[in-house]
Amino acid sequence: MKYTAINIGPVIKTISLARRPRELWAASYLFSYLMRCIIDQVPTDECVVIAPIYDQDSDKKVGLYPDRLFLRHNEGVDDIKPNDILERAWGAFNEKLYLTKDYFNLMHLTLDIDSAKDSIAIGDLNKKLDLLELCVYASNTHKDGKDSLETVMSLITERKNSELFKVAFGQKHMQMETLAEIAATQLNKESYSNEWEEFAGKCVLETLDEDPYSPLKSLSEYKSYHRYFCVVQADGDNMGSTITSEHISDGVVKSISEALWRYGLEANSLISEFGGRPIYAGGDDLLFIAPVVGKNGTNIFDLAAEIEKKFQPVVDVVPEDVLSELGKIPSLSFGISISYYKSPLYEALESARDCLFDIAKKGNIKHKVAWSLKKHSGETFEAVYSKSDSGLDKAFMNLIRNTVDGQTVSVLSHKIKANWELLQKCISSTHRLNAFFKTTLDAPNDSPYFNAVKDLIKHLDSAVEIDDLSETLYTLLRTAKFIKGEDTKDE
Numbered sequence: 001m002k003y004t005a006i007n008i009g010p011v012i013k014t015i016s017l018a019r020r021p022r023e024l025w026a027a028s029y030l031f032s033y034l035m036r037c038i039i040d041q042v043p044t045d046e047c048v049v050i051a052p053i054y055d056q057d058s059d060k061k062v063g064l065y066p067d068r069l070f071l072r073h074n075e076g077v078d079d080i081k082p083n084d085i086l087e088r089a090w091g092a093f094n095e096k097l098y099l100t101k102d103y104f105n106l107m108h109l110t111l112d113i114d115s116a117k118d119s120i121a122i123g124d125l126n127k128k129l130d131l132l133e134l135c136v137y138a139s140n141t142h143k144d145g146k147d148s149l150e151t152v153m154s155l156i157t158e159r160k161n162s163e164l165f166k167v168a169f170g171q172k173h174m175q176m177e178t179l180a181e182i183a184a185t186q187l188n189k190e191s192y193s194n195e196w197e198e199f200a201g202k203c204v205l206e207t208l209d210e211d212p213y214s215p216l217k218s219l220s221e222y223k224s225y226h227r228y229f230c231v232v233q234a235d236g237d238n239m240g241s242t243i244t245s246e247h248i249s250d251g252v253v254k255s256i257s258e259a260l261w262r263y264g265l266e267a268n269s270l271i272s273e274f275g276g277r278p279i280y281a282g283g284d285d286l287l288f289i290a291p292v293v294g295k296n297g298t299n300i301f302d303l304a305a306e307i308e309k310k311f312q313p314v315v316d317v318v319p320e321d322v323l324s325e326l327g328k329i330p331s332l333s334f335g336i337s338i339s340y341y342k343s344p345l346y347e348a349l350e351s352a353r354d355c356l357f358d359i360a361k362k363g364n365i366k367h368k369v370a371w372s373l374k375k376h377s378g379e380t381f382e383a384v385y386s387k388s389d390s391g392l393d394k395a396f397m398n399l400i401r402n403t404v405d406g407q408t409v410s411v412l413s414h415k416i417k418a419n420w421e422l423l424q425k426c427i428s429s430t431h432r433l434n435a436f437f438k439t440t441l442d443a444p445n446d447s448p449y450f451n452a453v454k455d456l457i458k459h460l461d462s463a464v465e466i467d468d469l470s471e472t473l474y475t476l477l478r479t480a481k482f483i484k485g486e487d488t489k490d491e
Contacts, residue, residue, distance in 0.1 A: 003070065003111055004110045004111075005110075006038060021178065021179060021182065021289050026157075026164050032062075032280070033063075037092045040092065042071065043085075050122065053258050053260070062280070065282050066285065072121070103148035105133075107129065119244050126244070178203040182277055183228055183291050183292070184199065184226040186226065187221060195216055213227060224482075227340060228341065229339060229341055230289065231348040231352040232335070232336050234287075239284045241326060247326070259314040260314055264281035270310065271290060276289055277289045284314070300336060301369070305393075308332050333368050335359070336355060337355060338482075355370040360384060363465050367388045384466075386463070391459045395456040396456060398452050398455065399452045399476065399477075400483050409478070409481040416441070417470060419440050427458065433458075434454075460476075
């Protein structure tokens with residue numbers, strides 16, 4: 001049986017050039033739209049699209065298509081002519097966007113797979129495409145001397161007359177949120193309409209010379225976190241080994257693809273409702289910008305938990321016997337970068353990527369959330385824990401809900417650091433732990449906040465793959481305080 005794969009790029013290189021949310025969206029959407037054009041040109045009488053799932057009527061406002069396409073040739077079809085597919089697709093793509101082809105990496109590969117199994121074919125094709133991606137097939141200079149990178153950047157950075165906006169939204173002019181607007185979206189409500197209009201007007205100028213937040217500072221709901229934005233990247237754990245397993249049938253491969261498609265659509269809706277800007281939601285990959293606290297008052301960790309629930313149906317379509325053979329269950333890991341609104345977007349993007357791939361997805365245990373909170377003061381807090389430890393996850397969320405006002409958290413955090421050796425001797429005993437909190441920390445036993453801290457400490461003590469327990473606890477305490485909006489002086 002013959003299989004063909006098509007790969008497009010350079011995705012990472014392009015999105016790393018973005019400096020604003022609309023540019024990041026545009027850089028990502030550019031490739032999703034190109035893949036959409038390619039799928040449109042696939043001769044369905046000659047082959048079957050294995051992945052990704054294609055829905056012509058789907059939401060066009062966010063990138064839903066990944067950078068790889070997998071096709072299975074119909075019986076008796078030897079060559080589907082991928083070059084012809086790409087040429088027709090480029091014609092349709094360029095008819096709308098007027099770009100030079102030189103910038104793009106368009107690669108294809110056809111293999112004859114003896115096993116005639118979709119899962120095996122995808123695995124083999126992925127390995128070879130990974131090698132091909134090491135080769136640079138595109139240049140930055142067109143044959144007529146025109147700089148291809150310049151042409152792409154001109155499209156990505158366009159504010160008021162964007163052909164890409166027209167493709168996605170049906171209009172060339174669209175005001176996409178700035179980082180400051182995303183960060184403060186919780187305050188975009190009718191009761192603050194005048195203040196918000198003035199704030200948004202300052203943001204549109206896209207200058208950092210003056211403080212756009214001055215109209216919002218007098219609002220009773222204004223918090224320091226309204227000046228911070230989150231870049232979140234999520235990725236499925238063990239999905240590659242699952243979908244390429246020899247134990248998995250073609251029907252299950254199709255079911256996984258369909259479930260991933262629904263997951264992308266549902267995650268996109270959750271992010272938008274929260275007040276974030278979805279950048280990419282294709283396959284098991286997710287990238288978005290969001291406020292620390294959303295429109296409904298829930299926080300970024302609440303949103304991650306809701307997104308994770310939407311991923312569960314992807315796991316549910318894999319038969320239990322297959323999961324047993326694999327010895328591992330697909331899950332979702334998150335990398336979250338929380339940055340001041342003036343921070344360079346590319347730095348936040350890189351930080352989120354590092355949190356995900358260099359921390360959350362490292363080690364034997366997956367299903368983690370890793371984050372970096374970089375304060376305007378220069379202070380940085382970093383932590384990671386496994387969401388598989390439901391007790392620890394619940395304890396942290398409970399801590400956020402019960403975090404108190406004032407300087408209590410800061411004092412507590414520093415006292416715990418100063419008395420860490422003594423605390424370690426008390427963790428195993430509830431009586432000793434209560435005594436430590438009462439005597440050393442002056443904490444009342446009936447305080448919901450201090451009880452939440454104790455519960456968190458107990459779960460941290462039994463957690464695995466946490467290198468520095470004291471630093472992790474300190475970061476969790478400070479992160480919870482930050483999300484409650486108590487650091488009003490540190491903006």
